[in-house]
Amino acid sequence: MIRHMSAVPAYHDRQVLPDGTIVEMKIREAPEPIAGSSRRLKHSLLYGQEGEQLVCYDNERGKGDHRHVAGKEEPYAFTTVEKLIEDFTTDVRRARGGP
Numbered sequence: 001m002i003r004h005m006s007a008v009p010a011y012h013d014r015q016v017l018p019d020g021t022i023v024e025m026k027i028r029e030a031p032e033p034i035a036g037s038s039r040r041l042k043h044s045l046l047y048g049q050e051g052e053q054l055v056c057y058d059n060e061r062g063k064g065d066h067r068h069v070a071g072k073e074e075p076y077a078f079t080t081v082e083k084l085i086e087d088f089t090t091d092v093r094r095a096r097g098g099p
Contacts, residue, residue, distance in 0.1 A: 008028060008029045008030075009026070009027075009028050010027045010028055010029045010041070011025065011026070011027040011081075012024075012025070012026050012027075013025045020049055021047065021048060021049045021054070021096075022046070022047070022048060022049065023046070023047050023092060024044075024045070024046045024047075025043075025044075025045045025046075025085065025088070026043065026044045026045070027041060027042070027043045027081060028041070028042045028043075029041060029042075030042050034059055034061060035061045035062045036059065036060075036061065036062050036063055036064035036065075037059055037064055037065065037078075039059075039078070041059075041081070042059060043057065043058060043059055043081075043084060044056075044057075044058045045057040045058070045084070045085070045088045047088075047091075047092040047095060053068055054092075054095050055067070055068065055069050055088065055091045055092050055095050056068040057076060057084065057087070057088050057091075059078070065077070065078040067087075067088075067091070069091050069095070070095070
């Protein structure tokens with residue numbers, strides 16, 4: 001009998017900002033590398049509001065690491081979880097009108 005194990009949560013943080021936008025970061029450890037990646041980490045980092053993604057970093061199965069910023073999708077060169085979160089928060093700050 002083959003048992004399929006789901007990803008185990010490694011990190012999850014969700015904040016609703018005063019203007020109603022949401023910043024949510026989910027990182028999970030999968031039992032096997034994610035398709036399109038050599039890592040077992042599945043990540044989904046999202047900034048947006050109901051029905052609208054303003055900034056999104058993920059490694060969707062088969063697509064590999066990429067990000068969506070200002071309506072454009074582009075590859076993302078993952079190095080570490082810390083750098084992923086730093087890059088994401090920088091893009092969120094810019095999307096909110098910061099430096």
